[in-house]
């Protein structure tokens with residue numbers, strides 16, 4: 001059993017300040033009803049990402065020149081709020097940026113567990129080694145993984161930037177395999193937009209997902225790169241897959 005399970009609230013907050021600081025947060029939502037469907041969850045956003053998705057809505061967490069990780073006082077306020085409201089929240093979503101880039105993520109998740117939280121991790125799937133460890137150690141209850149493009153280098157470079165390597169695409173495939181074999185709560189989700197996600201891309205992506213595939217509509221509000229793009233319409237996607245009904249093909253539209 002974790003040493004801090006029976007800690008006082010003050011001890012939990014003191015431990016939490018360090019655990020929160022260690023994952024370099026750059027954003028915090030006290031309460032969300034949409035980031036973990038069916039849960040009232042706080043959301044902590046870590047800074048830094050190894051992708052540069054053209055449609056990314058969080059440049060402040062991704063572009064090194066914009067990143068401002070929270071200082072000690074803010075991290076303490078987050079720890080204080082989480083400990084003080086742990087009976088009101090169902091859980092905590094750890095998002096980013098890319099949380100698995102944080103070496104000390106396991107320690108932070110362990111602290112969340114010691115506070116009694118359920119945990120959901122959002123990831124781009126590029127760190128299957130850490131993901132496997134977290135699943136094996138029961139450090140997360142749910143994982144949402146982005147599938148950005150067909151599992152091919154060129155397609156990933158077009159959506160996620162020139163820095164994507166074939167080793168990264170292999171790691172994304174491995175994470176997908178791990179999650180699809182896991183018996184926890186899994187969401188594989190994709191943001192689809194035209195002209196990139198054409199008939200071929202959508203069919204390839206659909207083929208690589210077993211279980212439900214969640215499709216999020218592309219929104220042109222803030223994006224990392226300026227781009228000419230439009231959302232893929234639900235009817236067009238179902239048409240491409242040769243189905244008239246989203247439930248029949250295992251797709252959830254959000």
Ligand code: SF4
Pocket residue numbers: 049050051052053055056057058062096097098124
């Ligand atoms: S959308 Fe892409 S660039 Fe933005 S945080 Fe997620 S993985 Fe990183």
